[in-house]
Amino acid sequence: xxxxxxxxxxxxxxxxxxxxxxxxxxxxxxxxxxxxxxxxxxxxxxxxxxxxxxxxxxxxxxxxxxxxxxxxxxxxxxxxxxxxxxxxxxxxxxxxxxxxxxxxxxxxxxxxxxxxxxxxxxxxxxxxxxxxxxxxxxxxxxxxxxxxxxxxxxxxxxxxxxxxxxxxxxxxxxxxxxxxxxxxxxxxxxxx
Numbered sequence: 312x313x314x315x316x317x318x319x320x321x322x323x324x325x326x327x328x329x330x331x332x333x334x335x336x337x338x339x340x341x342x343x344x345x346x347x348x349x350x351x352x353x354x355x356x357x358x359x360x361x362x363x364x365x366x367x368x369x370x371x372x373x374x375x376x377x378x379x380x381x382x383x384x385x386x387x388x389x390x391x392x393x394x395x396x397x398x399x400x401x402x403x404x405x406x407x408x409x410x411x412x413x414x415x416x417x418x419x420x421x422x423x424x425x426x427x428x429x430x431x432x433x434x435x436x437x438x439x440x441x442x443x444x445x446x447x448x449x450x451x452x453x454x455x456x457x458x459x460x461x462x463x464x465x466x467x468x469x470x471x472x473x474x475x476x477x478x479x480x481x482x483x484x485x486x487x488x489x490x491x492x493x494x495x496x497x498x499x500x501x502x503x
Contacts, residue, residue, distance in 0.1 A: 314388040320369050322391045338384060339352075343383040350404045382406070389403075406428060454474070454489060455491070
């Protein structure tokens with residue numbers, strides 16, 4: 312379910328050393344399965360362990376995961392990343408905003424999952440996002456841009472060279488193209 316790098320495990324052991332006996336960590340998702348989903352890690356003292364928690368054993372500590380968060384933490388990873396300013400823990404949970412769907416799920420569900428888990432996080436750095444409007448009978452994914460993508464001068468490049476390329480590679484034989492139906496109004500919200 313959750314992978315924790317050796318460096319991150321060692322860091323957690325150091326952090327937990329100063330905590331009361333029996334304290335572990337809790338990995339959780341607030342508002343799982345929604346666009347507002349947020350992941351986090353906190354201390355989990357013995358009196359905060361719930362009967363239905365899932366216990367994951369690591370080197371020198373346990374990670375507790377509540378039952379509601381568990382499906383949204385599939386394929387999650389925690390790492391300790393070092394740079395010139397020091398080091399920080401990074402938590403990546405690609406399924407936090409949308410539960411992972413099976414390979415044989417309907418195309419709409421698989422496409423929606425890819426948009427939420429892969430494409431929208433890329434667009435978020437520009438304040439943008441996309442939504443699937445429909446898939447036409449001839450296999451064209453009709454998308455609507457929002458946020459900073461609406462009115463952006465690079466939207467055509469993003470659509471054709473980025474999103475369409477990714478989607479056609481992922482769904483060969485199922486998708487034939489991508490079309491934007493957004494009425495692009497340039498404004499203060501647009502990414503420059």
